[in-house]
Amino acid sequence: MAKTGTIGDTVFRTILFIFAATIVVIVVAMILMMVWNSVPTIKEFGFSFLTGTDWQPASNVFGAVPFIYGTIVSSLIALIISVPISLGIAVYLVEQAPKQVATPVAFMVELLAAIPSVVYGLWGIFVLAPFIRNYLGVFLQNYFGWLPFFQGRLTGIGMLTGGLIMAIMITPIITAVVRDVLEVVPTTQREAALALGATKWETTKIVLGNAASGIAGAIVLGLGRALGETMAITMVIGNAPQISSSLFEPAYTIASVLAANFAEATDEMYMSALIEMGLVLFLVTFVVNGLAKLLVARVAKGTGTAKAT
């Protein structure tokens, strides 16, 4: 009996290992494949691919900077808007809302997460872009027009619209995960805090502190979706490879340029440039995720010491 038990365990462990190894193999294989296929541009341009600001496929000039800029800035806008809102929703649902409210709202949030991105894109073109052109953009230009971010031509299509649409897209994801994280914080902690005379706000702060690493994980997840988002952002960001200080101006993200151009990339150099862009997206994602993880570790440590004192 005992013997079969160990054999069973070994088999079980091996199977699990194979599953875990698959993901590593897939990632490594993808990277190798992309490196292999982008050899022509790596050879031709070397490091200047990553520092070039011009993207002129007709003249075989390829620089990734406008795309890296567009990807990071649009994702940052999305995060800046989405994170506070998501945290607010999740805290309200877990800590404050009565069950009759919490259940339907939570359901709604999950529903939002299931909407395909092309629908968000259409909504962006038909609702969000006119709203920004006619109201939000005008407001920002009137009161904050002295900032370089809000100057220039206002078409409703551009970086700000792209960031906003992604904020809406990642909010349900962050909210859903944060809610789950908050729910597993033991009730005893809340009771203890309340028993010590803490207000609801103070209690929430303690709960949030204990859930910090989980919350950070949720944000990283949302960021991942924003960095890789393709369809919706292609429809509203304006797809122009340029770097402009104005958030009203069109921009371009790495994922969008890939989605828009892969089918028609016949030229070897151009194909290679696009694949290298994919590699750059990998790199950007790694770096940004790494930074986020670092930040998480910092925050977690900070709250840890706060608890100890």
Place this chain on the structure above:
Amino acid sequence: MRNLLAIILVFTVALAMACSGESFGDGSSVSGGRTKLQGAGASFPKPIYEKWMSEYGKLHQNIRIDYQSVGSGAGQKAIIAKTADFGASDDPMKDDDMKKADGEIVHIPTVLGAVVLTYNLKGVDKPLKLTPEVIAAIYMGEIKKWNDPKLKTDNPDANFPDADITPVYRADSSGTTAVFTDFLSDISESFKEKVTPSKQPNWIKGVGLGAKGNDGVMGQVKQTPNTIGYVEVAFAKENKLPVALIKNKAGNFVEPSIENISSAAAGAVKDMPEDLRVNITNAEGENTYPISSFTYILAYKEQKDAAKGKALVDFLWWAVHDGSQYAKDLHYAPLPKEIVEKVEAKINSLTADGKQLHESAKAAGK
């Protein structure tokens, strides 16, 4: 134990099905007396090709032709790599690409299309009149406002707003863009130099915005005031978009009607190279619409599979003759007579084992 058995059973059945599926679909051209042809390429002629294929299929039950609209570039790639029996492309293949192919590729024009300019502008009721020079200047950011005097001279009645012009272009690589930029490069040296005619040219930074596909450009123009964009004529007519009149070589402002587009091909016929790879923008003719173009089917001159080759030439012959009646309803311009004659010669030049395919089809009593 029972679960395990069930799982094994399911796996076995699935495996068996997968295997048998493979043996059925071994890609043989003639299965059950049916000849299958697979084409791939340009998205612009997809509606007319699908119409042709379904009508032709009704007449010839033993032939089945499928078409995948994957884009002109992919169509050229497909014929070079021989992943399709025929390719389709809006712009003719470049010499370098022709050399990559294993055999001579023949360009067969099927219908004509055109690129039109559509706009979103309040206060302009009559169709906007545009000269090629003005269009080039708008797309290079040299004309920035709608009330620019250069626009006013050609449109004296229009009440132009004092608003920024936002030109919209195709963000994806596209045959439509190639035709459009060819046209503008033809009349403007500086456009040719700065933007470069291409399926994906070097649009000048800070001037316009890009959108994916004809529908993307349409969506952007429809939704955003003071924009101008270019789309395929069939697409514009289908969606009832406002369309500008363009000044042609003869100095007339013409609309992209079927007749005016066909006239572009007729106007270009005397300068037509033997292989029919030609750019017919800015063609001669009193009423010629200047941003017109052929769309081509690409096939190997020497067909490896005689049955497929025969099906292809019969279909092409039918398409440019009987098939042309379907073109107008779908907003394509049929080839004018002068061109059809040239196309006939091209179709007759296709061979299998050195034998002319089209004639041999006739001899067989088809």
